[in-house]
Amino acid sequence: MFITKKHLSRRTFLTGVGVTVGLPLLESMLPAQTPQRLTAANPKTRLACLEMVHGNAGSTQYGIDKNYWMPKTEGSDFEFGTVLEPLEGFRDYLTLVTQTDQRPAEAYTAEEEGADHFRSSAVFLTGAHPKQTEGSDVRSGTSIDQIYANKFGQDTPLPSIQLCIENVDATGSCGYHYSCVYMNSISWASPESPLPMIIDPRMAFEDLFGAGGSPETRRARRRANQSILDGVTLEVARLSKDLGPRDKNRLNDYLESVREIERRIEKIEQYNASGAERALPEAPIGVPDSWEEHVKVMFDLQVLAFSADVTRVSSLKLSRDVSNRVFAESGNKTPFHSASHHGSTPKGIEEYAKINRYHIGLLGYFLDKLKTTPDGDGNLLDHSMVVWGSPMGDSNVHAHKRVPMLLAGHANGQLRGNRHVRAADETPTSNLLLSLLHKLGIEQELIGDSTGTLEL
Numbered sequence: 001m002f003i004t005k006k007h008l009s010r011r012t013f014l015t016g017v018g019v020t021v022g023l024p025l026l027e028s029m030l031p032a033q034t035p036q037r038l039t040a041a042n043p044k045t046r047l048a049c050l051e052m053v054h055g056n057a058g059s060t061q062y063g064i065d066k067n068y069w070m071p072k073t074e075g076s077d078f079e080f081g082t083v084l085e086p087l088e089g090f091r092d093y094l095t096l097v098t099q100t101d102q103r104p105a106e107a108y109t110a111e112e113e114g115a116d117h118f119r120s121s122a123v124f125l126t127g128a129h130p131k132q133t134e135g136s137d138v139r140s141g142t143s144i145d146q147i148y149a150n151k152f153g154q155d156t157p158l159p160s161i162q163l164c165i166e167n168v169d170a171t172g173s174c175g176y177h178y179s180c181v182y183m184n185s186i187s188w189a190s191p192e193s194p195l196p197m198i199i200d201p202r203m204a205f206e207d208l209f210g211a212g213g214s215p216e217t218r219r220a221r222r223r224a225n226q227s228i229l230d231g232v233t234l235e236v237a238r239l240s241k242d243l244g245p246r247d248k249n250r251l252n253d254y255l256e257s258v259r260e261i262e263r264r265i266e267k268i269e270q271y272n273a274s275g276a277e278r279a280l281p282e283a284p285i286g287v288p289d290s291w292e293e294h295v296k297v298m299f300d301l302q303v304l305a306f307s308a309d310v311t312r313v314s315s316l317k318l319s320r321d322v323s324n325r326v327f328a329e330s331g332n333k334t335p336f337h338s339a340s341h342h343g344s345t346p347k348g349i350e351e352y353a354k355i356n357r358y359h360i361g362l363l364g365y366f367l368d369k370l371k372t373t374p375d376g377d378g379n380l381l382d383h384s385m386v387v388w389g390s391p392m393g394d395s396n397v398h399a400h401k402r403v404p405m406l407l408a409g410h411a412n413g414q415l416r417g418n419r420h421v422r423a424a425d426e427t428p429t430s431n432l433l434l435s436l437l438h439k440l441g442i443e444q445e446l447i448g449d450s451t452g453t454l455e456l
Contacts, residue, residue: 016231022308127448
């Protein structure tokens with residue numbers, strides 16, 4: 001191998017009946033004496049887009065004065081406020097962008113007034129104003145995750161994966177003559193094609209690791225209490241005998257992570273099928289009652305998918321505007337939507353900030369998983385761009401000014417981190433979206449209502 005530069009293909013998979021398991025990047029996949037940047041194993045940037053709906057306490061004037069979200073200083077070594085403080089340990093990976101406006105989420109006509117809940121999510125990654133319609137003739141724009149997937153995701157088993165934690169589970173009109181699809185997805189393959197988002201961790205798991213199997217094959221495997229890894233045991237043994245000690249350990253750790261997530265999903269399903277009273281009785285059997293547990297499982301699935309290069313693109317819609325879920329772990333026991341309408345009072349804004357801080361803390365869980373997962377000459381966070389934000393600013397008045405946006409990861413050297421970029425007043429959030437596309441290697445001239453780019 002040293003002389004001939006023979007190596008294991010980066011596109012090696014473990015396959016069985018109804019099972020296709022991708023592999024993490026191993027040393028054996030790198031040709032001897034060849035710089036990684038000159039090989040097929042050169043890591044491509046992973047893109048994860050996360051929407052937390054309904055604004056942020058830091059977008060209010062009181063929140064700005066209290067430094068909840070927007071630091072007082074620009075550039076490096078900015079101060080972390082109350083909401084962002086849980087991410088302080090990731091400073092070197094963070095690029096905070098403030099003061100941009102999501103104008104396309106606002107009403108353009110009198111008929112559209114009051115419909116912010118039903119437009120916002122469709123604008124988040126497209127920067128495009130949704131067409132007001134209750135029919136199938138929906139229209140918004142192509143989202144940045146799908147633009148990237150179309151160019152750099154076609155050589156992976158899944159060009160992209162779309163996930164959500166809550167949906168409205170409805171068709172037709174959701175209100176103000178807007179189709180429900182605008183609320184249900186943040187990913188648009190084209191201006192007329194919103195993509196469905198997966199709420200059930202089992203479905204996401206099977207999409208990532210159960211390719212090629214029929215639904216009946218999958219059901220039979222679960223009835224027999226078999227792991228998907230049982231179907232690739234011989235493949236693992238065959239592959240392992242040709243690997244060095246470090247690669248064997250890396251492979252074993254990865255497969256154990258796959259199995260651990262599978263166990264967690266099985267445990268959720270067993271509890272939900274036990275007849276015990278559920279907080280979410282209408283949810284699929286694979287969906288846990290706990291929001292935090294649900295989010296962590298979805299985060300872990302994305303990390304495994306990125307590690308094995310099953311996909312390089314993910315989107316995750318973390319909630320919905322009118323959710324009345326209680327985030328008691330935040331210290332605020334008021335239902336989310338009610339808390340978001342804080343009346344512009346200092347006390348109400350302070351209480352909403354507790355929920356925002358809790359949500360940001362869960363982002364820290366995802367970033368830590370990425371950072372501690374080896375990937376080539378670094379880790380997954382070095383090679384990822386994580387976009388976290390909201391298409392709304394001050395939720396109390398449904399304003400789309402000063403929307404909270406945060407970037408994490410180095411994106412293969414395209415983002416240096418430890419930086420606060422404050423945009424000029426009335427800068428479109430689409431300018432940020434366009435800048436991100438450029439950082440991802442897509443030289444597009446505009447997106448949504450963009451008027452230029454930002455220096456990141």
